[in-house]
Amino acid sequence: MPSMSANNFSRNTYHHQTKGDFFARKQKIEQQRKNLPIAAVERRLVEEVRNNDTLIIVGETGSGKTTQIPQYLFKGGFCRDGGIIGITQPRRVAAITVAKRVAEECGVPLGQEVGYAIRFEDVTSGQTKIKYMTDGLLLREALLDPYLSKYSVIIVDEAHERTIHTDVLLGLLKNVHKARSKSINGVANTEHNNNLNNGHALEERIDNQNDGILKACQAKKYSPLKLIIMSASLDARVFSEYFGGARAVHVQGRQFPVDIFYTHKPETDCIDAALITIFQIHLEEGPGDILVFLTGQEEIESVERLIHERLRQLPEGSRKLLTFPIFSSLPSEKQMKVFMPSPAGYRKVILATNIAETSVTIPGIKYVVDPGLVKARTYDPKMGVDSLIIVTTSKAQALQRSGRAGREGPGKCYRLYQESFFEKLTDSTLPEIRRCDLLNVVLQLKALGIDDVINFDFIEKPDRTAIVNSLWSLYLLGAVTEENKLSDVGHQMARLPLDPVYSKALIVASQFGCLKEMLICVAMLSVESIFYAPREKLEESRNALKSFASPEGDHLTLLNVYLTADEFFQKNKTVNSEEKAEKNLRKWCKDNYINSRSLKHARDIHSQILRNVEQMGLCVTSCEDDTLLFRRCLAASFFLKAAMKQPDGAYRVTLSGLIVQIHPSSVLFRAKPECIVFNELVHTNHSYVRNVSRIDYLWLVELAPHLYAVQD
Numbered sequence: 076m077p078s079m080s081a082n083n084f085s086r087n088t089y090h091h092q093t094k095g096d097f098f099a100r101k102q103k104i105e106q107q108r109k110n111l112p113i114a115a116v117e118r119r120l121v122e123e124v125r126n127n128d129t130l131i132i133v134g135e136t137g138s139g140k141t142t143q144i145p146q147y148l149f150k151g152g153f154c155r156d157g158g159i160i161g162i163t164q165p166r167r168v169a170a171i172t173v174a175k176r177v178a179e180e181c182g183v184p185l186g187q188e189v190g191y192a193i194r195f196e197d198v199t200s201g202q203t204k205i206k207y208m209t210d211g212l213l214l215r216e217a218l219l220d221p222y223l224s225k226y227s228v229i230i231v232d233e234a235h236e237r238t239i240h241t242d243v244l245l246g247l248l249k250n251v252h253k254a255r256s257k258s259i260n261g262v263a264n265t266e267h268n269n270n271l272n273n274g275h276a277l278e279e280r281i282d283n284q285n286d287g288i289l290k291a292c293q294a295k296k297y298s299p300l301k302l303i304i305m306s307a308s309l310d311a312r313v314f315s316e317y318f319g320g321a322r323a324v325h326v327q328g329r330q331f332p333v334d335i336f337y338t339h340k341p342e343t344d345c346i347d348a349a350l351i352t353i354f355q356i357h358l359e360e361g362p363g364d365i366l367v368f369l370t371g372q373e374e375i376e377s378v379e380r381l382i383h384e385r386l387r388q389l390p391e392g393s394r395k396l397l398t399f400p401i402f403s404s405l406p407s408e409k410q411m412k413v414f415m416p417s418p419a420g421y422r423k424v425i426l427a428t429n430i431a432e433t434s435v436t437i438p439g440i441k442y443v444v445d446p447g448l449v450k451a452r453t454y455d456p457k458m459g460v461d462s463l464i465i466v467t468t469s470k471a472q473a474l475q476r477s478g479r480a481g482r483e484g485p486g487k488c489y490r491l492y493q494e495s496f497f498e499k500l501t502d503s504t505l506p507e508i509r510r511c512d513l514l515n516v517v518l519q520l521k522a523l524g525i526d527d528v529i530n531f532d533f534i535e536k537p538d539r540t541a542i543v544n545s546l547w548s549l550y551l552l553g554a555v556t557e558e559n560k561l562s563d564v565g566h567q568m569a570r571l572p573l574d575p576v577y578s579k580a581l582i583v584a585s586q587f588g589c590l591k592e593m594l595i596c597v598a599m600l601s602v603e604s605i606f607y608a609p610r611e612k613l614e615e616s617r618n619a620l621k622s623f624a625s626p627e628g629d630h631l632t633l634l635n636v637y638l639t640a641d642e643f644f645q646k647n648k649t650v651n652s653e654e655k656a657e658k659n660l661r662k663w664c665k666d667n668y669i670n671s672r673s674l675k676h677a678r679d680i681h682s683q684i685l686r687n688v689e690q691m692g693l694c695v696t697s698c699e700d701d702t703l704l705f706r707r708c709l710a711a712s713f714f715l716k717a718a719m720k721q722p723d724g725a726y727r728v729t730l731s732g733l734i735v736q737i738h739p740s741s742v743l744f745r746a747k748p749e750c751i752v753f754n755e756l757v758h759t760n761h762s763y764v765r766n767v768s769r770i771d772y773l774w775l776v777e778l779a780p781h782l783y784a785v786q787d
């Protein structure tokens with residue numbers, strides 16, 4: 076009998092579910108719910124929420140906070156007045172998988188009573204009572220509904236992660252919470268009432284500095300908001316203090332002992348060390364699934380491939396190992412597979428980013444492999460450089476990771492570093508707001524009516540230089556006036572769910588008459604790696620890229636890929652069903668070394684932002700083949716990131732003076748034009764720029780005269 080591949084296997088198992096299976100699963104889920112540590116304190120928790128308008132709930136990962144508490148509150152009557160329960164997550168995958176799980180637990184179709192919303196995807200309806208969403212999405216909702224009036228309860232989950240959006244959200248919610256409590260006794264102002272949810276009211280509030288939300292909120296009576304902050308870290312003090320001594324409750328977790336193993340000598344090749352450990356566990360240890368922490372999609376995909384390669388070399392009886400990747404940009408239908416129990420006799424290896432640290436709990440894990448690394452955002456305010464780099468985890472992260480092995484019984488954790496190295500790790504990670512570019516944050520706060528960003532009541536103040544730099548960049552982009560107020564362009568930029576620089580590019584393109592092209596370009600720039608270049612087929616993938624490559628740069632190359640794919644798809648659709656055409660498109664992607672998931676994501680983003688710009692009344696015209704006009708538009712949009720070639724072939728970023736190289740993945744890597752604009756800076760052993768286009772320096776002088784002058 077031929078051995079079954081992982082994919083075939085899972086497809087067979089999940090699609091042929093009988094009625095009996097369905098009831099068995101329902102019963103099992105009920106049992107699991109009852110056994111969760113949090114189930115024992117349901118009544119007490121509901122009482123605590125009733126008695127406290129702000130509450131901090133601390134509980135170990137896996138105790139049932141995220142999936143159960145919203146259901147308890149719903150049952151406890153917190154939606155009775157028509158309000159809904161909103162739960163924010165730092166990560167998209169968590170919002171999606173948890174919403175699916177909770178819909179299943181409640182026995183309702185996803186998107187009805189239980190739903191989720193993330194950027195570019197809204198799976199909720201008028202009936203939705205429990206809504207999972209990313210923290211960034213709730214911030215966006217506040218732009219249109221400053222008092223978040225449809226929510227009776229807002230739960231900020233995973234607050235210990237301290238992502239930039241969580242921190243901003245906490246500050247905003249503090250205001251909204253205050254305002255909604257006060258509005259009970261507030262003055263009624265009918266004119267304001269009528270304008271509450273439109274941009275007009277928003278603009279009026281902008282004059283009101285920090286108390287903007289408060290004043291506007293007093294105009295209408297709102298029911299008070301129940302605010303819950305949930306965290307997996309034991310230290311609730313920082314949240315409690317920030318919310319004026321708010322009450323904190325601890326939920327007992329259930330943790331079995333976990334044996335920790337360290338390596339004897341430092342590992343130089345992390346991937347190889349991880350592979351050896353995975354197979355060592357698989358061949359020598361008893362049953363139980365393995366969770367491996369890796370730094371990102373690329374690393375996960377290559378480890379997955381290597382596992383399959385090595386499995387083929389094993390005798391047939393030892394091949395019962397299934398791999399399941401989980402990372403943020405994984406399509407949602409694949410994300411859920413990770414939660415399915417492994418078939419009898421098989422062992423699962425879950426290859427995850429730090430998403431599996433606390434955001435999602437996967438049942439069945441007994442072994443954890445932790446290389447001790449994580450991809451993190453860092454920001455250099457002096458250089459104005461924001462980049463993703465791989466850094467060592469903190470002690471807190473290492474402990475969270477090893478804890479994943481002891482959820483259901485005693486477990487083992489293999490740290491791929493030496494014990495002495497652990498001692499050198501920092502205790503906890505620096506909040507993201509201290510190591511991030513703040514352009515988007517400053518723009519959003521301004522759009523929310525908070526003009527004095529420097530004195531905003533952040534839970535942790537960001538670096539002052541970083542704020543000032545962001546204000547300066549926003550001014551250069553025309554989003555902020557000389558009086559430090561948000562301009563009309565700034566308002567438009569804040570409305571688009573994109574990086575502010577990309578939003579600006581769309582506005583500029585509508586004036587240049589190439590918005591059709593720029594929409595595509597921005598959608599393609601907003602997704603991870605469009606090109607798929609497996610190590611063993613580097614040559615073939617490079618050749619495939621050549622057929623799309625534009626000598627003028629990566630932006631036009633991305634445009635070519637999208638347009639060619641779209642033409643293929645549209646033609647296919649005239650003779651095939653939509654489903655068949657989608658399938659053919661995936662095949663086309665494979666043949667052309669294009670990452671079909673990324674392309675699909677870009678197509679989705681494109682249709683969403685197309686709707687956005689149409690609603691804003693921007694004119695979607697095409698410049699057809701006028702690539703010169705398009706590149707001039709790129710220069711007018713991305714002038715903050717321009718660089719000039721130096722005599723030695725390196726580039727000097729004009730604004731920061733930073734010396735960079737063109738990334739080898741760029742179509743301009745060899746061409747080395749005199750002057751370029753780029754979108755991304757990455758640091759490895761060198762500083763590289765990616766997504767690069769050739770421009771003429773004189774265009775900068777003409778199109779961004781406030782920054783560039785004619786050079787001698």
Ligand code: CDP
Pocket residue numbers: 111134135136137138139140141142143172173175176414433434435436437438
């Ligand atoms: O939020 P917290 O870490 O406290 O726990 P949770 O995410 O509510 O998870 C509670 C339980 O539900 C865990 O034991 C998970 O194994 C299970 N769960 C699941 O089986 N499938 C999901 N998609 C999510 C959670």
Ligand code: MG
Pocket residue numbers: 137140141142232433434
């Ligand atoms: Mg949770």
